[in-house]
Amino acid sequence: MHIGVVALPGCWDSGLTTVLDVLRTANAARRQVDREIPAITAVTVAPGRDPVPTAGGLLVPVARTLDDCVATTDLDLLLVPALAAESPATMVDALMRTEVRALRTALLDWSADGRELAAACTGTFVLAEAGLLDDRQATTSWWLWDLFRRRYPRVGLDVSRMVVRDGSVATAGAAFAHIDLAMSLVARVSPQLAHVTATALLIDERPAGSVTSVTGHLAENDQLVNDFESWVRSHLQQDFAVVDAALALGTTRRTLERRVRERLNTTPYGLVRRLRAERAGHLRRTTDLTMTDIARLVGYRNASSLRALLRAELESPDGA
Template sequence: MTKNVHVVIIDYPNALQSAVQGLKELFLIANRIIAESQLDTRFAITVACPEKELGAVEQSDIVILPPNLDGDYYRAPETGLLTFLNNAHQSGAILCSACAGTFILAQTKLLDHRAATTHWQLADKFNKQYPKVSLKIESLLINDGDIISAGGLMSWVDLGLEIVAQFTRPHIMRTLGKYLIVDTGKREQRYYDSFTPKLSHGNQQILQVQHYIQAHYNQALNIAMLAALACMSERTFLRQFTQATTIKPIQYIQRVRVQKACELLESSTQSFEQISLNIGYDDVNSFRKVFSKVIGLSPSAFKARFV
């Protein structure tokens, strides 16, 4: 049975049309490669204008805000679009942005106290308008589980490849890159077997906890506080969380933290000791064991292989 991944591309006023149509065509080409590989996943693409077509969108697994070409709509988007984005996120959709599209995403407040990227020329405007967002302007793409942001004007290509790799197989992305004659060499350094949280399970209380963990992974987290956040007893919370995400809460937290550590090992010069402290582990040796168990490589071996 074919599994459809519903992608909604937001064609907001003055959105870059080469990105809007290019993303649509990228996913259509990916579908052809997926079919040739006899996989059971397909991308179902909808292009929607905020002022008239969002109300007809029935399902979204991925929502994409493309770059901006001209005008200031991206700095003051309409309320209906922001409501749609928040509702989609609460229903488990992954929200994505490229270039100036990150401004619209930030307007939802979902990026507060989280990392994101946008075009380097927009950095000053972004920091002034959204001081609560941790802007990583040096990053081409930041995949933060439930939110993905990409930087430059042509970063929609990188974003599309990231989504294809995440929802299908890495070799599908590489084949797509070869067909498009796009260099995917750098992208192969990413650890595609990394943790991708399951968000479309339909349990709103558990989804709220997942969003909390994603935003507060570097703080002290325990079953009692997470159960209270979900308004459940600890026993009920453990059962429902495991059923929804397929892993236990403590394992989930570990996977989120390990994923963050992988990203920092790849993108920064921080030592593993510094990274451990930054993501919430006081005991470096303890986290080193967790990292090695989850990834199958020691931190030093991971860095030597992928950086």
């Protein structure tokens, strides 16, 4: 997964840097889980090429312009962190800034063909202002929910959840929700990798309030789903049924199906297909093996079955 993280002048420092830190930590942690997990990269994106000053005075180097992102297809998702705002009035003022208007236009162009978007905290206002949350479920920062509801009546506002995903758009709540949003993106690539990443980031176990406030992902972690992913990765070359994995993990197929559905919004079979496609893609990029050889290494009898899998996964990115 390749993600563009938008940096606008006056953006909230910790929102931007937290997302980058989580995604880069996850990418580095892949070797602890499975080196063949797809890379998770994050690049900074801005309207122009000059370094962007944050609200706290940091200068953020820019890797891509918004125009670059719209014109190319190598990024999978654009993520808008929080804009610095101290009150509802300053939030409205921020939406009127030239660079925010430019971002709204770029987001509309970006999303025209269904490409994915995400935003956290006050960054959700940018998506809503562009009409990209109309008729969708979304969330926002708790202290601005009343303004959000009045300004965007077509959005189904849900302030009961930290991260809300509706189709190709994900939104997250207040400032520390940047962590939960980034972790949710990692979990889509690999629940097991998300667990390893969360553990690494929360290695300091002192009972500080700041640590307690950002453990949302760990609270939702499901060890059975992690173990299922690990078991599948170690048996990809074999022809197995989901019930085989359930028995090996000491659970029932029904329980496994329920837990995977709750955690990943897909079926165990959908996850198996995704992992087979992921391994096959890695082998195609990094070896000279034929499609027939690769098919056998990921549990398929012939190349035509593997090609059918890869076509299906392209049409359904979540592998459901």
